[in-house]
Amino acid sequence: MRHPSTLPITLGELARIQPLAGAETHLADPARKVEQVVLAETFERLRRCTPHVLVVLHDEAATGGWSLASALHLAWERNLSAVVVSRAVAGGSSVALAERLNMSLIVIDEDPIDLALQLAGQVSAPAAARALRQARLAELLAEQTGIRGVLGVLNRELQQVPVALVMGGVVIAGQSAALTERPQVRQIEVEVHAPGERSAARLVAAVPVPGPAAVDQVESLLRLARPSLQAAWALSRLDAATRAAHEQAAFGLLRRLAGEPTPSEPAEIEAPSWASELGWQVGEANRAVWLAPVRPSGEPAPEITFLVRASWQRGHTTWPLVAEGDGWISWHSAADPDDVSALRRALATFRESAVAHRLVIGVGRAHAGVGGLMRSVAEARLAAHVAREDGPGAVQWFDQVGANAALAWLPTTEIAQVADLCLEDLMAARDRAALVQTVLAVLDAGGSLSQASQQLGVHRNTVLARLARARQFGLTFEEPGQRLALHVLCYALASLWSDATPDADGH
Amino acid sequence: MPAQGAVAHIGVTLRPHRAYAAVVTGTTVDPVEPVAPARADLEGVIAAAAGVALRAPGGAGAVTVDLAPLLNDTLVRPEAEVPPVAVVRIVPRAATDPALGRSPAELVERRIARRWTVAGGHDLLGNELCPLDRAGLAALCEELGETGIRHVAVVAAGSQARPAHEREVADAILAAVPGARISVASDYGGQGLVAREATVVLDCALTALTERLLDRCERTLARLPGNLELRVARGDGGYSTPSRIRVTPVVAFGATEALELCGAAHLAGLDDCRVLLPRGGKLLAGEVRHGLAVVRPDEPAGIGTELVVPMAVLSPEPEDSSGHLRPAQPPHILACVGATISQPAAWLDEVAFIESADQLDHVRRDAEERATAMVMANGAAPGTTHVAEISTVALPYSPSGTVRVRVRVAGLPDTSLGRR
Amino acid sequence: MTQAGYVGASSSITVDDVPALYEGAKFYSPAVGDANKSSINSWLAGLLDRNGPVPLLKVEGVPPETPCVSVCVLGSGSAMADLPPAGDEFELAVRQIERLQRVSFGAVYPLAAATISALVAVVTAAQLKVPLLDADGMGRAFALIHHTAMHLSGVSPTPLAAVGPTGESVLVEVPAGPRADRMLRANVDTVGGWAALAAYPTTAGVLRRAALPGTVSRIANVGRLLLDRTDPDLLVTRLGAITGCRRLARGRIAELEHLSRPSDVTIPAHPSSLVVDEIGGLGRQLRIELRSEIVAVFADGALIAGAPDLMCLLDVSRGALATLDSLEPGDVIDVLVTPADAVWYSPRGIEMVGMGSHGIPLAHPRRR
Secondary structure, rough: OOOOOOOOHHHHHHOOOOOOOEEEOOOOOOOOOOOOEEEOOOOOHHOOOOEEEEEOHHHHHHHHHHHHHHHHOOOOOHHOOEEEEEEOOOOOHHHHHHOOOEEEEEEEEOOHHHHHHHHHHHHHHHHHHHHHHHHHHHHHHHOOOOHHHHHHHHHHOOOOEEEEEEEEEEEEOOOOOHHOOOEEEEEEEEEEEEOOOOEEEEEEEEEEEEOOOHHHHHHHHHHHHHHHHHHHHHHHHHHHOOOHHHHHHHHHHHHHHHOOOOOOOOOOOOOHHHHHOOOOOOEEEEEEEEEOOOOOOOOOOOHEEEEEEEHHOOOOOOOOEEEOOOEEEEEEEEEOOOOOHHHHHHHHHHOOOHHOOOOOEEEEEEOOOOHEEEEEEHHHHHHHHHHHHOOOOOOOEEHHHHHHHHHHHHHEEEHHHHHHHHOHHHHHOHHHHHHHHHHHHHHHOOOOOOHHHHOOOOOOOHHHHHHHHHHOOOOOOOOOOHHHHHHHHHHHHHHHHOOOHHHHOOO | OOOOOEEEEEEEOOOOOEEEEEEEEOOOOEEEEOOHHHHHHHHHHHHHHHHOOOOOOOEEEEEHHHHHHHHHHHHOOOOOOOOOOOEEEOOOOOOOOOHHHHOOOOHHHOOOOEEEEEEEEEEOOOEEEEOHHHHHHHHHHHHHHHHOOOOEEEOOOOOOOOHHHHHHHHHHHHHHHHOEEEEHHHOOOOOOOOHHHHHHHHHHHHHHHHHHHHHHHHHHHHHOOOOOEEEEEOOOOOOOHHHHHOOOHHHOHHHHHHHHHHHHHHHHHOOEEEEEEEEEOOOEEEEEOOOOEEEEOOOOOOOOOOOOOOOOOEOOOOOOOOOOOOOOOHHHHHHHHHHHOEEEEEEEEEEEEEEHHHHHHHHHHHHHHHHHHHHHHOOOOOOOOOEEEEEEOOOOOOOOOOOEEEEEEOEOOOOHHHOO | OOOOOOOOOOOOHHHHHHHHHHHHHHHHOOOOOOHHHHHHHHHHHHHHHOOEEEEEEEEHHHOOOOOEEEEEEEEEEHHHHOOOOOOOOOHHHHHHHHHOOOOOOOOOEEEEHHHHHHHHHHHHHHHHHEEOOOOOOOOOOOOOOOOOOHHHOOOOOOEEEEEEEOOOEEOOOOOOOHHHHHHHHHHHOOOOOOEEEEEEEHHHHHHHHHEOOOHHHHHHHHHHHHHHOOOOHHHHHHHHHOOOEEEEEEEEEEEEOOOOOOOOOOOOOOEEEEEEOOOOOOOEEEEEOOOOOOOEEEEEEEEEEEEEEEEEEEOOOOOEOHHHHOOOOOOOEEEEEEEEOOOHOOOOHHHHOOOOHHEEEEEOOOHH
């Protein structure tokens, strides 16, 4: 059994429950604790207030704008928590003064005496008041049908405590500030098991210590959110699965459309109306994005698609995400083909998730119309293959790849098998990797030894010695008739070995 | 429909010895020189200005005329021909001291050929203080008929709150002297019997001259192509239609200062500023707030009494005038520019009685609505009016709840007027 | 007549002094606007021109047995502006008391040397052809007719006579001074919102201890400074030298609030307040509580000046006093405070005219 907190209630907490929940609040510091409620009928009573008192003005002390101004000043002098006053007395200038003095002001419509009594009860029994708050929060949470909605409620309710829903190191919803480790901030985690999920998600809250909300309260509020979150999750998974199927089918249709009638003039095909119903735009300048795992392993699991979609579509809810083959296709449509700022921003935001899911990203060029889109998709896919060289999180733009994309398609494993047969001695040599790397560098540098040595970071004489040894094993790249074949062979071996460095020696 | 491009507006200021005009098209100001030096009268200057304006890509807009310098000149020259004015004061008792029975301003008093006091009047909240002396009124009408005076100014104590006595007197006079031109103080509101009386006396005294000037302006415009709309600048820096000014000419009095202030601010591209204007060898300071000249009912320089029509009141140049605008353009150009940018305007200055915050709201809303109706009568397009200033202050030493309400409303020109 | 040690005293009031008296009277009560300034000034100037200057005498310079009477305008300056005097009201009021008491007053003094009341005392002296005493009962203006130094000294305000612009009059005799004001208010409304009051008939000997000395010549001196329109900063320094006033703050009027305190019908004019944003300095929010006079000034909620202090507003852009009936949002004003005469800071004085009497139950800043 957990013990309810008996810490003094804070202004922020009080303002979230009745009677103050319906009041007009101007809180200078929601974290201010309230230790006592005083109903002040005179200025004399105000002068006797001790710090951390919430004062409700009444009678002589609430006779007009001047009295409120004077009360605010006294409250500031006495370090009180807040001043509560009837609407009849508070004007715009009073709010301005409260802000100037950094004093919390609460404007009420109720009778000040009744209100003071209720507040006094809440302040003297903070546990009861908090229970009331939890009940209210539970109601709010129950009304939410989406994950974002649940996180929104939590973040609103906990004001200075950021909350995020995290899965596999990626923020799915809420404020990512919850994950930032800072001094004087304690992170609270609550696991959320979604039905049918392999891995659990976590609700993470960063609680400032000392702060407005006690750690155990935050934890109980997070637990309170769990059922709503699980329900929302299930619902959105269902939605997501349906949507994914929809999008896959729709994209297939688009592709057929682009392929069938006049492939020579693809720009003339108009995007069908159902595309825009899905929120898709196919316009003047369509730039496709291919999201692919660094190491493809067949069609990705639906939950991965779900997670990728969640992070890819953060802030770009209308951008498509279509699972295809071993990756996902998305695209951005703009009027100006050179306008890539939105895309760049999206890629930057996605980077963290890409690393977490071990994805690489390829970006196609901008082309017009449905046919153009398909062309850009193909380019993006090529670019993604090139991006694999740089590991998880890498982004490659087709504009910068060009013909090099071809290299990404080389069947390196098969070529390496060729090497096993025709360069038997080389493959048996212990320093074969260094030799192949050196030959490749020299070929890449167009025969320049100094450039190659610079690139490899070894002395020029070392390069000369390795080339001599490589020649003994049959890497006679000076002969023009063999140069291309050897260049390709070296490229294949180098990329194969660099991909699988750990067991290269244990071959 | 106007062609594409900025419309050219014409501002005219009528000075005693010649008229000046400027054509303002968007941000460019073209001072207009008459075709020949001999044609520096209002006809020549307006015709020359229209010639420039009609060539503007957007066509010519309105012609706004500042009559004030000519009106003022006529008042300050004792020998100027001004029709004699009769004054009827409606107060409970006639003054026992000569100074209290006349206007403190010589300039006003010398236009008054005859005075009558008729017993009657109300207090500031409209309570009758004394029944109207009908026998006295009848005698007055008879005597007035014999004098041959045709311009009559009528002022009653408390008529801002209850104009009944003023109206009854005006009706009786009109019946006895058909064709009499009567100005009643309740048309202007404001505070102070002496100021209200001086206002209606000037109103009477300026009627004939204003009529002649407006006739000349309208004839000139009628001869020009392009259906140019005529507007008349007001003391508060706004404008009214010529037909309104013919009925209330004193409203056009003192317009020049407000126009110069607004013109200077406009040329400097400022909405809020203080401006130094040359006056009689010295510099005097005035203020523009939110694009409108700061005006108040006060004693205009050289008049010798307060008036209830608000005008820009200039104060001596402060010792530290570093933050003040010192316009490079001559005053008449500033006045012409100010005239071209002036808006239809109206104001109210009244006393009301409130007992609660709700009543205060009601009183303010009511005043706003009436001022809005007035500004539309002065040429504002419906839906464009806004309350530029509103203030309600408690009247010191008056019964609790007595407030003075002042409202100033401005609007945007109703351009359909020009095509009528 | 030489009066040693009496700085700036004048021995008579002439036509030339009229504009200065008017301006100075405004400093000591910012209530009244200028709607009838020129006509009141020309009335007084005409009288001084016809009847000659009015001698202005120190109370000590008058034989102690001389019967004296005070006059003032009771009611609203706005009402008086709209219903100007016929001219004989003050004289008639004094004559009524003379008839009742069978005396002939040898001198007149202002009930309050502030507002138009200061000028009508000169008018009455000129009409009666008697000297004016350089003394008054308030040294500024307060709301009720028993808010006087004479009342504090036990001098009765009655018998008193009030004559309205309608020519109607009332004669009041009460055993307890404070009742007189209540009886008069209803009558004042009936006769048009203001009345000429003659009250506190007494002798010069009594006034030597019961009236505030030097207050008429003081307004003339203050008025001369105000007429010499100078830079507001310089003006405040000069005014400080002769009145002890200082500037509390300079600011721009942001808002006018009405019925800002519960209304108490025995005091004229309902409470309202002025919210002013301080320019420069600390950028404080000033709140100026108004009744017929300025009652209190708060800065960020802290009381920095309050009745009986005399507070007035200077329109910075015009270098002239701003009157309470002409304030508008957007105006830039200097808030000036001048200490009132010492008698008002006594416990009885504070009780009668302090902030408590205006529903502000706070201790005066000088007393904390």
